[in-house]
Amino acid sequence: MANIKDVAKHASVSVATVSRFLNKKGYVSEAAKESIEAAIASLNYRPNQVARSLSTKRTNLIGLIVPDITNPFFPELARAVEDIALSYGYTIVLCNSDEKAEKEELYINMLTQKYVAGFIVTTNLLKAPHYEDVSVPIVALDRTINLSIPTVTTDNVEGARIGTAHLLACGAKNIVCMRGPVGLGLADDRVKGFIEATADKDVQTHIVECPFSFEASEKIAEKILIDYPDIDGIFASSDTSAIAALKVAQAMGRHVPNDLQIVGFDGVQLGKMVSPGLTTVAQDIYKMGAYATRMLIKMIEDTSLTEKNVTVSAELIVRGTTRKD
Amino acid sequence: MANIKDVAKHASVSVATVSRFLNKKGYVSEAAKESIEAAIASLNYRPNQVARSLSTKRTNLIGLIVPDITNPFFPELARAVEDIALSYGYTIVLCNSDEKAEKEELYINMLTQKYVAGFIVTTNLLKAPHYEDVSVPIVALDRTINLSIPTVTTDNVEGARIGTAHLLACGAKNIVCMRGPVGLGLADDRVKGFIEATADKDVQTHIVECPFSFEASEKIAEKILIDYPDIDGIFASSDTSAIAALKVAQAMGRHVPNDLQIVGFDGVQLGKMVSPGLTTVAQDIYKMGAYATRMLIKMIEDTSLTEKNVTVSAELIVRGTTRKD
DNA sequence: TTGAAAGCGTTACCAA
DNA sequence: TTGGTAACGCTTTCAA
Numbered sequence: 001m002a003n004i005k006d007v008a009k010h011a012s013v014s015v016a017t018v019s020r021f022l023n024k025k026g027y028v029s030e031a032a033k034e035s036i037e038a039a040i041a042s043l044n045y046r047p048n049q050v051a052r053s054l055s056t057k058r059t060n061l062i063g064l065i066v067p068d069i070t071n072p073f074f075p076e077l078a079r080a081v082e083d084i085a086l087s088y089g090y091t092i093v094l095c096n097s098d099e100k101a102e103k104e105e106l107y108i109n110m111l112t113q114k115y116v117a118g119f120i121v122t123t124n125l126l127k128a129p130h131y132e133d134v135s136v137p138i139v140a141l142d143r144t145i146n147l148s149i150p151t152v153t154t155d156n157v158e159g160a161r162i163g164t165a166h167l168l169a170c171g172a173k174n175i176v177c178m179r180g181p182v183g184l185g186l187a188d189d190r191v192k193g194f195i196e197a198t199a200d201k202d203v204q205t206h207i208v209e210c211p212f213s214f215e216a217s218e219k220i221a222e223k224i225l226i227d228y229p230d231i232d233g234i235f236a237s238s239d240t241s242a243i244a245a246l247k248v249a250q251a252m253g254r255h256v257p258n259d260l261q262i263v264g265f266d267g268v269q270l271g272k273m274v275s276p277g278l279t280t281v282a283q284d285i286y287k288m289g290a291y292a293t294r295m296l297i298k299m300i301e302d303t304s305l306t307e308k309n310v311t312v313s314a315e316l317i318v319r320g321t322t323r324k325d
Numbered sequence: 326m327a328n329i330k331d332v333a334k335h336a337s338v339s340v341a342t343v344s345r346f347l348n349k350k351g352y353v354s355e356a357a358k359e360s361i362e363a364a365i366a367s368l369n370y371r372p373n374q375v376a377r378s379l380s381t382k383r384t385n386l387i388g389l390i391v392p393d394i395t396n397p398f399f400p401e402l403a404r405a406v407e408d409i410a411l412s413y414g415y416t417i418v419l420c421n422s423d424e425k426a427e428k429e430e431l432y433i434n435m436l437t438q439k440y441v442a443g444f445i446v447t448t449n450l451l452k453a454p455h456y457e458d459v460s461v462p463i464v465a466l467d468r469t470i471n472l473s474i475p476t477v478t479t480d481n482v483e484g485a486r487i488g489t490a491h492l493l494a495c496g497a498k499n500i501v502c503m504r505g506p507v508g509l510g511l512a513d514d515r516v517k518g519f520i521e522a523t524a525d526k527d528v529q530t531h532i533v534e535c536p537f538s539f540e541a542s543e544k545i546a547e548k549i550l551i552d553y554p555d556i557d558g559i560f561a562s563s564d565t566s567a568i569a570a571l572k573v574a575q576a577m578g579r580h581v582p583n584d585l586q587i588v589g590f591d592g593v594q595l596g597k598m599v600s601p602g603l604t605t606v607a608q609d610i611y612k613m614g615a616y617a618t619r620m621l622i623k624m625i626e627d628t629s630l631t632e633k634n635v636t637v638s639a640e641l642i643v644r645g646t647t648r649k650d
Numbered sequence: 651t652t653g654a655a656a657g658c659g660t661t662a663c664c665a666a
Numbered sequence: 667t668t669g670g671t672a673a674c675g676c677t678t679t680c681a682a
Contacts, residue, residue, distance in 0.1 A: 003658090003659055003660090004659065004660065005659080008669095013668080013669085014668065014669040014670075015659090015660080015661095015669085015670095016661085016662080016663095016668070016669055016670075016671090017667085017668060017669070019660065019661060019662080020661095020662095020667095020668090022660090022661095023661080025661095025662090026662090026667085026668095027667045027668080028667075028668090029667060029668085032667085032668085046434065046437075046438050047438065047659085047660075048379075048438060048440075048658085048659050048660070049438045049439045049440075049660095050375055050378045050379045050384070050438075050439060050440050050658085050659080050660090051379050051658070051659030051660040051661090051674090052659075052660050052661075053375045053660090053674090054373075054375045054376050054379050054658085054659080054660070054661095054674045054675065054676090055659080055660045055661040055662085055673080055674055056660080056661065056674090057674075059375070059439075061418075064419075068404070069394070069400045069403050069404055069407070070400045070401055070404050070594070072397075072400075074400070075394045075395050075397075075399070075400045076395055078394050078419065079393070079394055079395050079421060082394070082419060082420075082421055083421070086431075091418055091420075091432075091435060091436070091439075092418065092419050093386075093416055093417065093418055093419075094389075094403065094407055094417050094418075094419045095407075095416075096404060096407055096408070106411075107416075109371065110416060111416070112371075113371050113372065113373060113374045113375075114374045114375060114384075114416075115373075115374075115375050214594070214597070214598060243598050244598070246600070247598060247599070247600040247602075250600045251600060269395070269539070270595065270598070272539070273539060273568050273569070273572060273595070273599065274572070274598065274599055274600070275571070275572040275575045275576060275599070277572075328674090328675055328676085329675060329676060330675080330676095338652080338653085339652065339653040339654075340653085340654095340675090340676080340677095341652070341653055341654075341655095341677085341678080341679095342651085342652060342653075344676065344677055344678080345651095345652090345677095345678095347676090347677095348677080350677090350678090351651085351652095351678090352651045352652080353651075353652090354651060354652085357651080357652085372675085372676075373674085373675050373676070374676095375674085375675080375676090376658090376674070376675030376676040376677090377675080377676055377677075378658090378676090379658045379659065379660090379674085379675080379676070379677095380657080380658055380675080380676045380677045380678085381658085381676085381677065382658075651682105652681100652682085653680100653681090653682085654679105654680090654681090654682100655678100655679090655680095656677105656678090656679085656680105657676105657677085657678085657679100658675105658676090658677090659674105660673100660674085661672105661673085661674085662671100662672095662673085663670105663671090663672085663673095664669105664670090664671095664672105665668100665669090665670085666667100666668080666669085666670100
């Protein structure tokens with residue numbers, strides 16, 4: 001592999017000039033430009049990023065920390081992040097944290113030692129100390145922050161309100177809300193929206209806590225359908241939980257949507273694949289990822305950030321698990 | 326951030342000694358060891374990986390090239406790769422190729438400029454010239470190779486045979502095989518297994534080509550159910566296609582499995598979530614990813630590789646889309 | 651068992 | 667406009 005010295009020699013200029021040319025910084029005469037271009041082409045030269053990073057103390061690596069790429073929400077997010085990152089010449093390092101502080105910390109350390117340019121983080125541990133002394137830019141996604149970390153989120157309260165209202169409009173009178181983990185900001189917000197939408201309405205409601213995993217959701221959905229046999233609606237805090245409820249309900253002989261209506265939250269692709277298709281409050285996942293990535297890159301390249309907290313609005317997608325009249 | 330020089334000063338030894346200590350290479354006296362350890366602790370020193378890489382011409386970055394992380398097969402694979410990689414101190418860079426040679430090439434170039442340690446690749450473009458002059462180790466996954474690149478795959482022929490045989494055993498007499506793209510090795514192998522299993526049997530068969538995407542599969546499934554209204558079985562070359570067929574069939578009023586039985590291939594988590602649950606020929610996706618990663622790391626650290634081509638066997642998982650008597 | 655010093659390939663400052 | 671050269675932080679060879 002040719003290096004900058006070879007190029008300089010070939011072009012009969014100094015390495016300093018080649019470097020200036022490469023970075024479009026400082027003066028380079030037309031003549032020099034041309035001979036350098038020729039040298040680069042004939043040697044098939046490609047700058048060594050590692051050497052460059054050692055010198056500049058910066059890479060074009062972005063760390064993407066997600067709880068688990070296996071959870072259907074995150075591949076869609078990762079895709080968006082990767083697309084945008086690539087278009088700016090950045091490359092993404094995938095980190096599964098399992099929501100564990102130690103793993104997040106480990107990754108932060110490993111990547112910091114590599115001069116990572118910044119992080120996009122989806123976690124509920126943002127107050128954890130290991131984020132305090134991260135010296136590179138961070139953007140938080142989908143989960144709320146405590147510090148001054150820029151965020152992009154969906155308006156979860158409003159989304160839940162819309163979803164619940166739709167359930168009501170479709171005639172549900174006895175609704176269970178499968179809420180996400182207590183203490184997790186987005187989950188708390190979604191219950192809040194649910195409560196607001198059902199308050200003062202002629203409906204019976206129950207709230208049950210439920211993790212986002214499919215297996216756990218199945219168990220809880222089963223218990224719900226046994227404990228509250230008369231319910232005619234479920235508002236789930238995630239599509240995964242909603243789909244688990246759908247499956248369990250069908251297995252127990254309930255007809256969806258005639259007998260029981262279900263609304264999910266997230267808008268993952270999966271919702272289209274089940275049958276009937278899942279009615280859900282869809283976040284624009286791709287847009288969130290894209291936005292977060294652009295914000296991060298702005299921070300990295302220190303263009304000043306105009307808005308530090310972006311909210312993307314959620315949108316109701318009516319499919320088959322509710323009765324559209 | 327403290328550097329190796331600071332540590333050396335603090336421990337009253339030379340940087341060479343610290344380096345030897347850090348890499349457990351060459352002689353370091355007990356006394357030196359202790360004072361270095363103390364210095365590292367008190368300075369909270371962490372080696373700079375970039376500098377190290379510049380010197381060794383190697384990183385602990387592994388490039389994972391997949392067609393699209395959004396396709397349910399790949400997150401499970403990525404998870405396995407990441408888990409194993411992390412346990413060996415490697416970190417993974419996610420690359421979505423969209424099966425496009427240019428994108429693969431772009432990533433290969435970008436990562437090569439970063440001294441990437443190796444690649445794990447899932448592609449059908451392995452014969453493409455851009456893999457020829459990659460100077461770091463590569464392991465191919467799930468797709469067959471042409472060159473001398475080590476591979477881990479499922480025995481697709483045998484898997485398809487088993488899946489088809491199960492359909493037959495459950496009484497299907499008129500089966501459509503939704504085969505994957507012609508020319509794609511794994512897809513060709515799966516049809517081969519299907520043909521072998523149905524040859525000389527008292528069944529009618531049809532073979533229809535179908536991409537792996539959900540949307541395309543839906544359209545094709547619909548056409549199949551219109552063109553061949555009498556079929557009572559579908560053997561799909563991927564779970565995504567199978568699930569699309571399931572959905573379309575249900576929407577058209579067909580009862581699965583009473584009226585129509587379906588068998589998929591892949592074993593993605595999604596298969597558990599639909600209802601009825603999808604009967605499928607499951608690849609052990611996690612194991613494949615884990616195996617590939619271990620092989621790659623062996624090659625990187627140039628322990629000699631004992632087996633260059635590993636085949637993981639596929640296993641039939643019977644759920645609700647076929648009639649288990 | 652240890653240390654001096656020459657790389658690794660760039661960037662960027664300073665003088666020319 | 668240009669070039670010499672000292673960093674960047676580590677590894678590794680060679681001599682001691």
